[in-house]
Amino acid sequence: MTDIQELLLSRIRDVADYPETGVMFKDITPLLADPSAFAALTGALADVATGQNATKVVGLEARGFILGAPVAVRAGLGFIPVRKAGKLPGATLRQAYDLEYGSAEIEVHAEDLTAADRVLVVDDVLATGGTAEASIELIRRAGAQVAGVAVLMELGFLGGRARLEQALRGAPLEALLTL
Template identity: 60%
Template sequence: MTTTESTPTPAGTSAGGPAPVQAVDVLRAHIRDVPDFPKPGVIFKDIAPLLTTPAAFAVVIDALADTVDGHGATVVAAIEARGFLLAAPVAYRLGVGVVPIRKQGKLPGETISRTYDLEYGTATLEVQTDAFRPGDRVLLVDDVLATGGTALAAAELVRQSGVEVAGLAVLMELMFLSGRDRLAPLAISSIMEV
C-alpha cells in the first residue's frame, strides 16, 4: 500500500462524495477490532493504530477533509472524544475554526446539554452557549457513525445554539446499525462503510 501519492483514485464509497480508494485501504489496515469493549457483545473499532502511524493518519485526514469540502462549513464541531483527534486537523485543512462538543461537566462557563442513548448506555453532551457565531454552518466530525445517537445529540445542540448543521463527517459508518436513518436528511460523509 502506498501512502505518499498526491492524487488518490476515487472509489465512490462516501455519501458526501467519492472517497479515495487509498484512504479506504489505509483505514482498513489501521483499524483494530476489540471484542466485548466497553461491554460484552460490542465490537469496539480502535483507531489507535491509525493515530500512531503518521503517514496513514495524514492520508485519512486529507481524505476526510476532501469528502466534506463542499459542505460550506464555517466551523467544525468535534464530538468527544475521538472526534477531537480528527476534527482539529480537518478544520485546519478547511481553514476554519473548531469547537468541542464535550461530555457533561467538562466545559467551563454557560453550556447547553443533550442526553441521549448509546448502543451500550446513556450519555450527555454539552457545548458552550457562545461557541458559535450567527450564520455559522457547522460540520460535525467523529470517528464512527453507529446508532446515530451521539451524532443526533450533537446536531440538536448545534441547532439549539441557533446555527445550521452543514453535515456529519466520519471515518467509518457501521451500516448494520442504521444510524444514517436517524439523522436523515443530514448530509453524511464517510470514508469507509462496515
C-alpha cells in the same frame, strides 16, 4: 474500494470481546500512529468540510476531538468541542439523549456558534447515531446551520444512518468506510 479506503481499513485493528464479550471493537490507534494514514484521513475529512462550505468543525468527545481538530486546521476552519456535561466552563447549551442502557448529556459553549456558521460534525464512528443526533440539535439550538456529518467509519448494522438522515433534514452524511 479506493486506495484511501484500503489504507484506512488496513490501519484499523479488530479487538475481539472489547469492551464486553461479543463485541468486535474497531481500534483506530494504529491509524493515528501512522502519519501517512492519519494525514490521508485528515485530508479526506477536510475535503468534506470545504465541499460543504463549513465555517466550523464540531468534534464529539472524545475521539472526535482527535479527528476534528486537525481537520479544522487543515481546512482553515474553527474547531468547537462538544463535551460530556459538566466539562466546559461558562455558559453552555446542554442536550440529553438516550443510550442503549440509560441516557447521557452533551454540551457546547453557547457563544461558540452563531447564525453565520455552517457546522460539520466530525467523529470516528457512526454507530446508533445518538450522540451525533444530539450534537445536531445543539448546533441548531445555538442558531447555526448544520453543514453535515462526516465520520471515519459507519457501523451499518447498527442503523445510525437512518436515525441521522431524519435529524439532518437533507444535510449530507459522509462515511469514509462502511462496515
